[in-house]
Amino acid sequence: MKLQVVIKDNIPEISGDVDNITQLVWNLLQNVITHSESKTIELTVEALAANLGVKVTVSDDGVGIEPEILPRIFERGVSGKKGGSGIGLAICRDIAKQHGGGISIKSVSGTGTKVTVILRGIEG
Numbered sequence: 001m002k003l004q005v006v007i008k009d010n011i012p013e014i015s016g017d018v019d020n021i022t023q024l025v026w027n028l029l030q031n032v033i034t035h036s037e038s039k040t041i042e043l044t045v046e047a048l049a050a051n052l053g054v055k056v057t058v059s060d061d062g063v064g065i066e067p068e069i070l071p072r073i074f075e076r077g078v079s080g081k082k083g084g085s086g087i088g089l090a091i092c093r094d095i096a097k098q099h100g101g102g103i104s105i106k107s108v109s110g111t112g113t114k115v116t117v118i119l120r121g122i123e124g
């Protein structure tokens with residue numbers, strides 16, 4: 001599997017918990033490796049407009065997420081047929097919220113999956 005990393009220019013510095021952000025990105029990469037049967041992963045990091053934070057996306061061209069579980073995919077315990085505890089994406093969502101942001105997922109069966117994470121930073 002090939003990993004393509006694109007870091008765009010002028011990424012703003014944000015305050016954050018580096019261990020948690022590492023965990024977030026790792027959970028997403030691990031999902032692609034474990035579930036997607038994809039040939040490539042693309043990880044991009046870019047600035048949000050008007051210095052409002054950072055956008056991280058992880059996309060793959062794999063099998064996609066079953067439509068039956070997609071609406072509940074961020075709930076704890078929701079996992080696909082191939083097993084797993086179903087906690088990874090719930091943790092990702094908690095960490096994104098902790099950083100004033102959020103997470104969304106777009107997935108098409110047979111085409112691939114794209115996860116978008118917004119991080120604005122921890123206040124104070």
Ligand SMILES: Nc1ncnc2c1ncn2[C@@H]1O[C@H](COP(=O)(O)OP(=O)(O)OP(=O)(O)O)[C@@H](O)[C@H]1O
Nearest residue numbers: 031032035036064079080084085086087088089113
């Ligand atoms: N990139 C992806 N391609 C295909 N399916 C995915 C992808 N990412 C997530 N999924 C589906 O979403 C489900 C939930 O993912 P989540 O990370 O929350 O739990 P998990 O990977 O099953 O278990 P773990 O708690 O070990 O992460 C997966 O079981 C899988 O079915």
Ligand SMILES: [Mg+2]
Nearest residue numbers: 027031088089
């Ligand atoms: Mg997972």
